[in-house]
Amino acid sequence: MRYFVEQMTLGLTNGAIYALIALGYTMVYGIIELINFAHGDIFTVGGLIGLTAIGLLGLDHAPPALVIPGVILVFAVAMGLNGLVGVAIERVAYRPLRNAPRLAPLITAVGMSFVLEGIIFLLKGPNDISYPNLLPSGRLNLGLASIGISNILIVVIAVILMVALNQFIQRTRIGRAMRATAQDRDAARLMGININRTIAITFFIGSALAAAGGIINGFYLETIRFDQGFRAGLIAFTAAVFGGIGNVVGASIGGFVIGIIIALVTGYFQGGGQWSDVVVFSILILTLVFRPTGLLGMRVPEK
Amino acid sequence: MKRPNAPAKSGIVDRVRRFEIQGLGAVGRGRNVPYLLLGIALILFPVLDSDSSHVNVAADAGHWILLALGLNIVVGYAGLLDLGYAAFFAIGSYAFAIMASGQFNIHISFWILLPVSAFIAALFGVFLGAPTLRLRGDYLAIVTLGFGEIVPRVFRNATPITGGVNGIVGIDQPHLPSILGWSGKFGFNPVPWYYLILAVLVLSLFLINNLRNSRLGRAWMAIREDEVAAAATGINTVTTKLLAFALGASFSGFAGTYYASKLFLVVPESFSFQAVSVVVLVMVVLGGMGNIRGVIVGAILIYFIQTYLLIQLPNWISSATAALNIDFLTKLDIASYVQRSNYLIFGIILAGIMLLRPQGLIPSAQRKAELELGTSEEAVADLGSA
Numbered sequence: 001m002r003y004f005v006e007q008m009t010l011g012l013t014n015g016a017i018y019a020l021i022a023l024g025y026t027m028v029y030g031i032i033e034l035i036n037f038a039h040g041d042i043f044t045v046g047g048l049i050g051l052t053a054i055g056l057l058g059l060d061h062a063p064p065a066l067v068i069p070g071v072i073l074v075f076a077v078a079m080g081l082n083g084l085v086g087v088a089i090e091r092v093a094y095r096p097l098r099n100a101p102r103l104a105p106l107i108t109a110v111g112m113s114f115v116l117e118g119i120i121f122l123l124k125g126p127n128d129i130s131y132p133n134l135l136p137s138g139r140l141n142l143g144l145a146s147i148g149i150s151n152i153l154i155v156v157i158a159v160i161l162m163v164a165l166n167q168f169i170q171r172t173r174i175g176r177a178m179r180a181t182a183q184d185r186d187a188a189r190l191m192g193i194n195i196n197r198t199i200a201i202t203f204f205i206g207s208a209l210a211a212a213g214g215i216i217n218g219f220y221l222e223t224i225r226f227d228q229g230f231r232a233g234l235i236a237f238t239a240a241v242f243g244g245i246g247n248v249v250g251a252s253i254g255g256f257v258i259g260i261i262i263a264l265v266t267g268y269f270q271g272g273g274q275w276s277d278v279v280v281f282s283i284l285i286l287t288l289v290f291r292p293t294g295l296l297g298m299r300v301p302e303k
Numbered sequence: 304m305k306r307p308n309a310p311a312k313s314g315i316v317d318r319v320r321r322f323e324i325q326g327l328g329a330v331g332r333g334r335n336v337p338y339l340l341l342g343i344a345l346i347l348f349p350v351l352d353s354d355s356s357h358v359n360v361a362a363d364a365g366h367w368i369l370l371a372l373g374l375n376i377v378v379g380y381a382g383l384l385d386l387g388y389a390a391f392f393a394i395g396s397y398a399f400a401i402m403a404s405g406q407f408n409i410h411i412s413f414w415i416l417l418p419v420s421a422f423i424a425a426l427f428g429v430f431l432g433a434p435t436l437r438l439r440g441d442y443l444a445i446v447t448l449g450f451g452e453i454v455p456r457v458f459r460n461a462t463p464i465t466g467g468v469n470g471i472v473g474i475d476q477p478h479l480p481s482i483l484g485w486s487g488k489f490g491f492n493p494v495p496w497y498y499l500i501l502a503v504l505v506l507s508l509f510l511i512n513n514l515r516n517s518r519l520g521r522a523w524m525a526i527r528e529d530e531v532a533a534a535a536t537g538i539n540t541v542t543t544k545l546l547a548f549a550l551g552a553s554f555s556g557f558a559g560t561y562y563a564s565k566l567f568l569v570v571p572e573s574f575s576f577q578a579v580s581v582v583v584l585v586m587v588v589l590g591g592m593g594n595i596r597g598v599i600v601g602a603i604l605i606y607f608i609q610t611y612l613l614i615q616l617p618n619w620i621s622s623a624t625a626a627l628n629i630d631f632l633t634k635l636d637i638a639s640y641v642q643r644s645n646y647l648i649f650g651i652i653l654a655g656i657m658l659l660r661p662q663g664l665i666p667s668a669q670r671k672a673e674l675e676l677g678t679s680e681e682a683v684a685d686l687g688s689a
Contacts, residue, residue: 033441034441035441035444035445092658093654093658096658097657097658100661101382102440102441103378103382103384103440103441103444104657104661105657106384106440106441106444107384107584107588107653107654107657108653108654108657108658110386110581110584110653111649111650111651111652111653111654111655111657112650112654113650114581114646114647114649114650114653115646115647115650115651115654116650117646117650118644118645118646118647118648118649118650119647121643121646121647122640122643122644122647125643126643227577230576230577234448234449234452237445238449241445271460274456274459274460275456275460277452277453277456278453278456278457278460281449281450281452281453282449282453284445284446284449285435285446285449285450285453288435288438288442288445288446289434289435289438289446292438292442
């Protein structure tokens, strides 16, 4: 039981990070039907912006009282800046191709992924960069097992962000514009919605959430690497597809489910760690083959 | 292909006529002279250039051209984005390595295995394609990406069969009867390898060229341009796409056999997304999707950038900065940046080409028209609901 709880904690924690990335995939796909291949690397960039902010604020040596407001500031700065990175990429690489055949922006997206990886590689080199863990290190004893406070915090932060996002999409004017644009871009335009701005906002929010994921990932793993976004992005995309691409709640659930699956495969099978990615990508293929709409997805009408 | 300014949205009669003109032009006399000269130059190259390292570079470039030609069938002709092409290359390489090495003490002849491993790769193409090809284009891209990630991992983990991380070493080499004082052994002498890949390439070009102009090739292009319309004209889109997938995979099977045999070993790390799938895609996109000449030029260019320019440029820069003896420049250490800019260069090529010149360096006339006209509502058949 203790072991099981440990594995589940691990899975939920990783799942929270995957879910935060998956939200960006699912939002962008929902609104412009593009698999934003660069999103995994936007996640890495977000983590690095956070790392830089931590360094500039000197948070890793700061007195404990200042850490909490400092971390909140780091999140705000990194999410904002990374959002702008996402908007810039959309402006440069995707908007000019909005009316091109579908494969064109997808190839550009692969290109942007490599551009981002290349820039990080040039600036930071090929090795792991250490990341300070600013989350509290204590453990909560539950009798059967003890759970790290940091794990709980990560899941709580992620869930707060997810709920906030869902409320934003369901309740606000911009959220309604996003849903309208996703449903029928031309009709939305006729209703006076600024399509370009709405899509830009979608990219901003997706990238901001990826930055949150990037910082949390840095705290949790205590390292960051130029190419971590490739694998993380692919897993998160699997989560988005599994949950039903285009569906925000689905992506959140998908992220947690995939995280748990990886943890259980790694934890319960001999040499399972080597096979966990194979299992995840098989889930991706099988989902797409047998239920392309995912767990919660609606049937997307072919346009 | 010499008509880049074809009228937009020309009538079907005009388009058919253009097809005919192109077809005739290709077999017309006189146009073949440059190709003939190029062929002679390619045959004489190892004789004239005594530096065997150059021949070796050319022999290595050959299997990249082969890979690019194969991917071009899938991406360029049929318009299916395959992001996991490395998987089939890996399957071809490992199929050969397992059946022609000390791994299980099986030593089947290279010449038999060359078509066999291509067939195995094609079989996996069908295996992956059959359930997934009815998916929408971008979903298919992700499925292939997932498959491309799975295959090398399986090879890395299935240690008893594939040798795991260490791969398979001591792979057999082709043998020929000795002729003209040549022992018939390949070994580390690049010259026979060069002629081998040249022969395979000529054969492939002949095949692909005929395929392109065949009923099947026209069906591929019809699907690429409008899948619903193609289906409406009676093309079986699933079978046609499946054939593109299988044939594309079989070329990487050829390439894999050659690669494994020449290198003497296979390791799972050489088949990653970054090392193969993207590189070959960049070759095809840069050269011009759907155009054989473009793809060959793209492949050679990228191979040159990767294996020569990026390795030599830092040396030139560091010797230049050393000669200039400017402290500021030496401190910047530009050389180390250039050496590490592989990713960046590929990314810029992929994104830049699609944004600025989506038809590639040497465009295919049809592909160009398609990309420039471009429809916002590209029709993709959904057979799932049909």
